[in-house]
Amino acid sequence: MRPLALFLAAILAACLAAPPAGAGAWPRKQGSGFGSIAVRLGWPQDMSTWTSMDPTQDYSTLFFEYGLTDRLTLGFDIGHSVGGSGKSVLFLQWPLRQAETGAQMTAQFGLGTIAGEQVLRPGLSVGWGLQNGWLSIDSVAEAYVDSGRTDLKMDVTWGRNLPRDRKLILQLQSGQPDGYAPFVRVAPSLVVPLRGPLKLETGVTWGLTGDTSMGLKMGLWTEF
Numbered sequence: 001m002r003p004l005a006l007f008l009a010a011i012l013a014a015c016l017a018a019p020p021a022g023a024g025a026w027p028r029k030q031g032s033g034f035g036s037i038a039v040r041l042g043w044p045q046d047m048s049t050w051t052s053m054d055p056t057q058d059y060s061t062l063f064f065e066y067g068l069t070d071r072l073t074l075g076f077d078i079g080h081s082v083g084g085s086g087k088s089v090l091f092l093q094w095p096l097r098q099a100e101t102g103a104q105m106t107a108q109f110g111l112g113t114i115a116g117e118q119v120l121r122p123g124l125s126v127g128w129g130l131q132n133g134w135l136s137i138d139s140v141a142e143a144y145v146d147s148g149r150t151d152l153k154m155d156v157t158w159g160r161n162l163p164r165d166r167k168l169i170l171q172l173q174s175g176q177p178d179g180y181a182p183f184v185r186v187a188p189s190l191v192v193p194l195r196g197p198l199k200l201e202t203g204v205t206w207g208l209t210g211d212t213s214m215g216l217k218m219g220l221w222t223e224f
Contacts, residue, residue, distance in 0.1 A: 024136045024157075025104040025127030027095050028067030035064045038201070038219030045207065045214050057213060071095055077110070081142055081151065085115035091123070103128055108140070118145040133160035133167075149178035167191040169203070183210030189217060197222045 028034070042057030044050065061079030068074050073093040081087040091110030098104060108123035123140035139154040153175040160168045169189045176182040189203025198220060205215040 024125040024138050025106050027071060027093065027098070027106060028065055028073045030067045030069050033064070033066040033224050034221070035062075035224075036201075036219055036221045037062050038217060040205065040215050040217045042205070042213040042215035045212050055215075057215065061219075065093075073106075077112075081114045087114040087119075087142075088112050089114075089119070089121050091121065093123075093125075110140075114142060114144070117147065119143060120145065130160075133158070135159075151178050152176045165193045165199075169201075173205075181210045184208045185211050185213075187217065191221065194220075197224060 038061045040057070040059045040061075041055040042059075043055055059080045061077075063075070063077050063079075065073050065075040071094055075091050075093065077087065077089045077091065079087060089110040089112030091108050091112075093106050093108040096105040096107050104127045106125045108121070108125065110119075110121035110123070112119055112121065120143045121140050122143075123138070125136060125138045127134060127136035134157075136157045136159075137154065138157070139152075142151040142153070144150070153173075155174070156172040158170045162168055167190070169191065171187040171189070172184065173187055174182060174184045185205050185207045187203055187205040189201050191199050191201045193199050199222070201217070201219040201221060203217045205213070205217060207213050
């Protein structure tokens with residue numbers, strides 16, 4: 001079994017109500033939507049290698065979801081893939097399990113391009129509503145049509161709702177580009193309300209294994 005598969009299995013075994021803003025395992029209601037834009041800047045953790053203060057990584061993402069029906073969500077994801085190349089993916093998401101208690105589960109299937117190559121992107125999201133927050137596991141596989149390679153990605157997110165409509169988020173980001181070692185990074189952040197439906201997310205990232213970078217993240221959310 002590959003190292004990332006062992007890691008995913010361990011996380012799933014360990015993870016045996018309010019949904020997050022980026023719904024994941026919770027389908028969008030018909031006519032409702034969510035959008036976000038974010039920028040992540042990265043630097044080497046080893047500051048002795050720095051030649052300037054300029055970031056060595058500069059990633060931006062645009063994400064959107066819209067409820068076509070109560071059971072079918074349309075979305076698009078523009079930014080960077082697991083392997084770091086530019087991506088543009090259109091996807092549909094539908095529920096596999098909806099219940100008053102216990103795990104919520106959705107499946108996803110996307111089509112798009114990464115670094116100019118066509119990709120298929122199946123995904124699975126599992127989420128649990130907690131008393132004051134949520135726990136979710138979001139996983140996707142980016143399958144390249146021409147080359148036949150497949151990159152894997154999984155994010156484990158714990159979120160807590162705070163007073164004054166703020167949210168504390170702790171995310172464990174992991175992935176395995178085909179042919180490369182898996183990586184794991186931690187990404188804590190704080191979400192605060194701005195004007196109207198707009199929210200600001202600020203946070204940091206730190207590579208734990210397979211990633212020697214550290215970074216800053218800033219993003220805007222909106223729901224409608």
